[in-house]
Amino acid sequence: MAPGTDEYRRKCWDAALHAYGTGYIFQKRAERLKRKTDVLTWIGFVVPLLIGATVGTFGQYKYWNVVLAVATAVAALQLAMSLWSLVKRWTEELSYSSASATVNESLASRFAALGEDPPGLPTLRTQFEKLSIEDTARRDRDNERGVTEKERRMGMRAGLRKYQRPCAACHQVPTTMEPSGCGVCGQF
Incomplete structure (x- = not known):
């Protein structure tokens, strides 16, 4: 379909x-x-x-x-x-x-x-x-x-923050660009 x-x-x-x-x-x-x-x-x-x-x-x-x-x-x-x-x-x-x-x-x-x-x-x-x-x-x-992978995680966090979407891994909607411990939207 x-x-x-x-x-x-x-x-x-x-x-x-x-x-x-x-x-x-x-x-x-x-x-x-x-x-x-x-x-x-x-x-x-x-x-x-x-x-x-x-x-x-x-x-x-x-x-x-x-x-x-x-x-x-x-x-x-x-x-x-x-x-x-x-x-x-x-x-x-x-x-x-x-x-x-x-x-x-x-x-x-x-x-x-x-x-x-x-x-x-x-x-x-x-x-x-x-x-x-x-x-x-x-x-x-x-x-x-x-x-780099660090840059990709930073970019993912920026995109999630911009469009107010939750991360697929930590299920959080980022409100800042401060790195988190998440392997998808943090650790940069």
């Missing part, structure tokens, strides 16, 4: 929950990467500026050797971190994570709108299939980015 309107509505809400959770994962990744790249950029500018300001202000400062040693250590650390950011492709990952968060939130809202106010069954089926194809393509790309 072919699925009816209620079955498609349930599928829409499930897909909305999962897309929202995935968007939340990539939003959190983007926030972490943004902080890291901002700190790296700030250090890259502040060290040379402070050295220049110190030289310009004090000229032959009696503790110049100490200032230079500290600045050299910070610059070496900044250089190592810059190299690490290039190897780990922080800017590329930041760009991808931001885009994925946006696309997944859009998918979630479109699935939710379809589930909330469905058209007739033939149109519902067609629209659901189109969204599902887009969702599957996005999910495939996102899965290539190494989403």
Whole structure:
């Protein structure tokens, strides 16, 4: 027997929950990467500026050797971190994570709108299939980015919280993003 309107509505809400959770994962990744790249950029500018300001202000400062040693250590650390950011492709990952968060939130809202106010069954089926194809393509790309189990649990908690649904394991509706002991919506 072919699925009816209620079955498609349930599928829409499930897909909305999962897309929202995935968007939340990539939003959190983007926030972490943004902080890291901002700190790296700030250090890259502040060290040379402070050295220049110190030289310009004090000229032959009696503790110049100490200032230079500290600045050299910070610059070496900044250089190592810059190299690490290039190897780990922080800017590329930041760009991808931001885009994925946006696309997944859009998918979630479109699935939710379809589930909330469905058209007739033939149109519902067609629209659901189109969204599902887009969702599957996005999910495939996102899965290539190494989403961890901890992140999946965090995303599940975010989706359950957003749509006020109980967890299948602990049967609780999350009210916060504080981790719980649940193996499905906690432990992150």
